[in-house]
Amino acid sequence: MSLESFGRQLRTSREQKQMNLAAISDATRINQKFLEAIESGKFSILPQAYIRAFIRAYAKAVDLDPDEVIRRYDEENREIQNVAEQWVARARPVAVASPDVPKQSLPVLQHVKHRELLLLGLTVFAIAAVVYLSSNTADPVPGENLREVPFDAVVRESEAAAGPEEEVRPAAVPLATPAADSLRLEITTLDSLWMRIVIDDARKGEYLFGPNRKRSWVAKDRFTISMGNAGNATFRLNGKDLGALGRRGAVERDILITNDGIHRQQ
16 A cells, blocks of 8 residues: 555545535644645645644544554555665665776766666665655654644644635525525534535535534425434424434434424435
8 A cells, every 4th residue: 555545545435425625624624735635645745743633633524533544544654664764775886987997988888787787776766765755754853842732733833834725615504594484403513423404405515513513504395414423413493302313423314304303214
């Protein structure tokens, strides 16, 4: 595996849960450009001291085990380092001709022994491996403080480094209640979850909520909801308690909520 393969695996996990990067960026407050770099395996463009914190936040957002994801990342970094060190150890300096040897014309290169060409090739490859290693591993340079950095500080520094994002975020579902709307749905979260809502088969929204969050939507006739970690939130419809739409860790899809209550797909 490579760091690129590691990033592709993370992207596949996100896509399987039908989540987009904008929602993850909103939930983790990590610049979307950095999330794209993680999924592409381009860790050299990330703030090196914060790579592990970003990976942990990403893993939690897509409902993966952060410790296992970090373990895989560290394992891949060690593999890259070992390969580079092996090539460096194999390389040997190419012998330099004695000053007593008379100068020869350019065609003398044709008589260089195969072994010397091989050593030259290994030396070039070793240099390339060292460059790759230094640009892709996340080990801090000597003298850096290895203390755990609070994630809020990580986010603030990453936002300052990345600058304003250019991506257009999905339009939020309007919170104002039109006169014709008769249904009001409220959510209260207990822990992290992702959710997609379709209002009256027209307006759509996608969210990634943290714990202890509240939000409400209005509709004329119906809401259709899909969500992960369904037990991590409770709902109220026009003030009436609906409870949770599923159990913790469960993924629920296309749950219909109307004035009559909850309707599940058969």
